Amino acid sequence: MGDRKLKPMAWLILLVITLLPLLTACDLPQVKAEDRIFLNLNLDFLSEFQLPAKDFQGTPVGGLSGITYDRQRNLLYAISDDRSDFAPARFYTLKLDLDDTAPTAPKIQTVTVTNVTAILNEAGQPFPKGTVDPEGIALSPLDTLFISSEGIASREIAPFVAEYEWQTGKVKRSLMIPDRYKPKLEGAKLVQGVGENLGFEALTLGGISPGAIEPFRLFTATESALTQDVSPEHPQNGASRNRWLHYSIDPDHSLLVSEQMYLMDPPPPGARFHGVTEILAIDQGGHFLSLERSFGDNGFAVKLFQLAIGNATDTTRIDSFRGTLPAVQPIRKKLLLDLGTLGIRLDNLEGMTLGPQLPDGSRSLLLISDNNFNPMQVNQFLLFRLRGRV
Numbered sequence: 001m002g003d004r005k006l007k008p009m010a011w012l013i014l015l016v017i018t019l020l021p022l023l024t025a026c027d028l029p030q031v032k033a034e035d036r037i038f039l040n041l042n043l044d045f046l047s048e049f050q051l052p053a054k055d056f057q058g059t060p061v062g063g064l065s066g067i068t069y070d071r072q073r074n075l076l077y078a079i080s081d082d083r084s085d086f087a088p089a090r091f092y093t094l095k096l097d098l099d100d101t102a103p104t105a106p107k108i109q110t111v112t113v114t115n116v117t118a119i120l121n122e123a124g125q126p127f128p129k130g131t132v133d134p135e136g137i138a139l140s141p142l143d144t145l146f147i148s149s150e151g152i153a154s155r156e157i158a159p160f161v162a163e164y165e166w167q168t169g170k171v172k173r174s175l176m177i178p179d180r181y182k183p184k185l186e187g188a189k190l191v192q193g194v195g196e197n198l199g200f201e202a203l204t205l206g207g208i209s210p211g212a213i214e215p216f217r218l219f220t221a222t223e224s225a226l227t228q229d230v231s232p233e234h235p236q237n238g239a240s241r242n243r244w245l246h247y248s249i250d251p252d253h254s255l256l257v258s259e260q261m262y263l264m265d266p267p268p269p270g271a272r273f274h275g276v277t278e279i280l281a282i283d284q285g286g287h288f289l290s291l292e293r294s295f296g297d298n299g300f301a302v303k304l305f306q307l308a309i310g311n312a313t314d315t316t317r318i319d320s321f322r323g324t325l326p327a328v329q330p331i332r333k334k335l336l337l338d339l340g341t342l343g344i345r346l347d348n349l350e351g352m353t354l355g356p357q358l359p360d361g362s363r364s365l366l367l368i369s370d371n372n373f374n375p376m377q378v379n380q381f382l383l384f385r386l387r388g389r390v
Contacts, residue, residue: 037310038306038308039283039306039388040388041336041386041387041388043337043386043387045383045384046105046107047107047108049107049108049110049111049383050381051111051378051379053378053379056092056113057116058087059080059087059088059116060082061080061113062371062372062373063080063081063372064078064080064092064350064351064368064371065079065134065136065277065370066134066135066137066138066278067351067352067366067368068139068353069139069353069355069356069366070139075094075095075114076093076355076366077091077092077093077137078091078092078137079134079135079136079137079147080092080134081133081134081350082134083129083130083132083133083152084126084127084128084129084130084131084132085129088118088126088127089118090116090118090119091119091137091145091169092113092115092117093115093116094112094114095110095111096108096110096356097111098358100358103359106383108383117167117168117169119164120169120171121171122174124170130152130155131152131157132157133151133152133199134147135148135149135202136148136161136200136203138205138218140163140249141216142163142251143166145165145166146162146163146164147161147203148161148200148201148202149161149162149200150194150197150198150200150201150223151182151183151194151200153198153199154183154185154196156182156183158177158182158193159182159194159199160175160177160200161174161175161200161218161220161247162174175218175254176256178245178259178316180193180228180319181222181226182194190227191228192227193228194227195225195226197223198222198223198224198236198275199222200220200221200222201221201222201223201275201276201277201350202223202276202277202290203218203279204218204219204220204278204279204280204288206218206284215249215250217246217249217257218246218247219246219247219288220279221242221262221276221290222242222244223242223275223276223277224237224240224242224264224276225321226321228319229320229322231323237274237275238266239263239264240264241261242262242263242264243259243260243261243315244261244262244279244309244312246258246259258314258316259315260309260313260314260330260331261312261313261315261328261331262290262331264292268296270296271301272295274292274293274295275292275293276291276292277351278291280352280353282354282386286309287308288306288309289304289305289307289352290307290333291303291349291350291352293348293350295348299346300347300348301339302338302339302346303335303338303339304335305334305335306333306335306336308332308333309331311329312329312330312331313327339382346369347378347380348370348377349367349369349382350370351366351367351368351369352365352367354366358385362387363385363386364385364386365383365384366381367381368382369381
């Protein structure tokens with residue numbers, strides 16, 4: 001009786017062993033290493049809006065190179081990269097209204113400027129002309145704004161990241177910037193630090209839990225390689241090796257946690273300018289988006305990448321990125337969208353933020369352009385639906 005019960009079981013085991021290789025090879029989904037690193041993200045382009053050139057409270061609305069969304073107040077704050085040439089260094093408060101008559105395909109109906117706020121220096125005064133180049137902006141859970149400046153390399157003015165009161169524009173504190181980022185001249189030659197107009201263009205906050213205040217993380221990245229990192233194989237305005245800084249922030253302290261290498265894609269043929277113009281944290285797991293923008297004979301070209309920083313090497317102790325660096329794992333990236341496929345004329349896209357929730361419950365992604373105060377350019381807003389976030 002025992003033998004008769006064992007025989008069917010033995011046949012079943014034999015059948016499973018025989019079929020297992022076939023099931024593994026054919027029927028089970030194959031998971032690539034890349035699929036475990038990156039999120040399954042998709043973007044739907046929804047609409048374009050152009051904010052007409054105008055003056056607001058005596059300032060020309062333009063140079064919008066960074067943007068951040070205030071979910072609590074349903075407002076946007078956009079930094080102007082004016083070096084105080086046309087008006088004091090400043091940011092604008094914007095109100096975005098969506099036309100959601102077609103819930104599955106909402107569009108930007110209007111963007112309204114509601115306020116302008118000058119940012120002040122350590123002395124509580126507007127920055128003198130040519131001493132600041134504000135580029136990045138991010139709203140913190142402390143209800144403050146962090147703003148980055150590229151510095152002015154030709155005048156040995158260092159880049160910075162500082163915290164400001166959003167109501168008054170008064171500075172609260174500045175973060176420590178390593179010496180290697182500070183420009184240094186020997187005669188007329190720049191030998192160290194960020195390049196001219198190639199400093200802290202990109203800024204984002206990440207690692208923020210819902211309802212949490214402390215601590216949170218801040219990330220900034222150079223638009224191109226530091227002067228001492230440039231080589232023929234990795235030039236500025238080319239497939240450069242950029243640097244990425246990671247800070248931990250709480251109400252009373254800030255700490256530089258690490259630094260990583262960001263590898264740019266090669267520029268398109270004919271490009272004269274090529275750099276990282278924005279980064280954006282999209283979750284608490286080390287996933288980001290980045291914008292790489294080029295300008296040349298064929299106008300503007302912009303690509304959007306997904307990033308994963310989890311296993312990137314800490315490069316804090318590496319003084320120069322020249323030569324071969326076999327032990328360095330750069331930030332991993334994956335092309336998410338070539339904006340050249342959208343079928344619209346692109347302007348100088350430099351800002352990016354997660355925007356308001358869309359009618360279908362998904363999150364919006366907003367991109368804005370810096371018009372360089374050039375009448376031939378526009379203040380361009382692009383609206384996307386971001387799908388697949390965790």
